[in-house]
Amino acid sequence: MSEKQYFAGIDIGGTNIKFGIFDETAKVIYRSHRPTESNKGATPLIHKLTNIAEQLLLHASEEELEIKQLGVGSPGAVDINSGQVISVCPNIKDWKGIAIGAHLKKHLNIPVYVDNDANAMALAEQKFGAAAGFNSAVCLTIGTGIGGALIMNGSVYRGSNFSAGELGHVSINPDGEKCNCGNRGCLELYCSSKAITKSAKKLLSKHMTEDFEEILKGEPENLTIKKIFLAFDKGDTVAREVIEEAAYYLAVGIAGVVNLINPQAVIIGGGVADGSLKFVELVEKDLRKIAFDSAVEKLIVKKAILGNDAGFIGAGLLGLHIS
Ligand SMILES: [Zn+2]
Incomplete structure (x- = not known):
């Protein structure tokens, strides 16, 4: 034995x-x-x-x-x-x-x-999770930042200098804010938990909603991505606005890769994807509208399953x- x-x-x-x-x-x-x-x-x-x-x-x-x-x-x-x-x-x-x-x-x-x-x-995820069985997939992890990886021909594709899959630092707005990587308007600045929390903080400083009043107990500095998702699931308007916006921008970023490599699957994980069951659904809905029709026709969009x-x-x- x-x-x-x-x-x-x-x-x-x-x-x-x-x-x-x-x-x-x-x-x-x-x-x-x-x-x-x-x-x-x-x-x-x-x-x-x-x-x-x-x-x-x-x-x-x-x-x-x-x-x-x-x-x-x-x-x-x-x-x-x-x-x-x-x-x-x-x-x-x-x-x-x-x-x-x-x-x-x-x-x-x-x-x-x-x-x-x-x-x-x-x-x-490819060996034991949501990407199992796919020959090609785009795998993303949305947390404090955005990590991206590509599975091509059944294995992780690392590129010519180990830099493939860096979707978080693809710019979606050349005139946008400066990113720590030196570029402007990187996707990460629109969809990471840090970005979502920043947008929510800004909106709440102008108008505190009832749901957030209750969740934050008068301490707006304690806002976290988990609390934003809690408010989102209660139907709070500010939470909905920032989450829907992040999902939309993420779909814009993913659409570029989907059009480029036409993968079988897109797998989304990380703290933001785990925040609400609806997040990946929102991204998928926008992605199907934005990406090239034949590239999304057979595309499968799934939430990662191995979590943390x-x-x-x-x-x-x-x-x-x-x-
Ligand atoms: Zn960047």
Whole structure:
């Protein structure tokens, strides 16, 4: 009888680092999270990452689980051969150039793999989630920022320099606000949880609605994306306006990719997609109106199903599927 295999994964999100241990059927044995605190910069973050990796391996040894490998999903473009971040990361200062793979390998005695966080999420959804069975798909994760990944010919397509799928930084308005990536009017500035919260705050400062009055209990500074979705599901007008607007802009961005590569499926995950069942429906409705008719005729639009676990599960699987 063969020994059961276990995998460890770490997903560096804009707000939280999610991590866990799972088995070969993607059954999660252990999961936890810690705040990213990306504002503190790259050095504390790489220390935290090392600490989390050691915590995972310690937990595994205490539970007598043998970990085959550890993977990390990071924002930005990642050279999967060296495990180094090779692009700017608008949400983490000074992250470009950080050799995550080399750093962790120095401290850990197991194989370490690193990839872009959205690529990791797409891999998990393709192996065990909503993208299973599709030969081509666009996978998006809408949270503090927007991560995008492409599945082409049954595997993650990384592009000529590991930068494919960066839909969050495609500009939908060249005269728009400046993004941390240096570009203007990036999609991320219109649809991320940060963007939605900012628009809602602006509207509520002019006119506080009854639903938000009740939800925020007189503390408008405590507005979060979860509270906006709570108000949205109650039918609040401000919440509806900002969510519908975000869904529309997201559809505009996705339509460009759908017209370009004509995928079988679009998979949408992340905190914003998880906020309400209706969000993905709104995006799909707009997308079907905006994109080229034959490109959406057979297109399937689905919500991601692995939720917060997708990033670390995909990261943990990396070594098996990197070609
Ligand atoms: Zn940008």
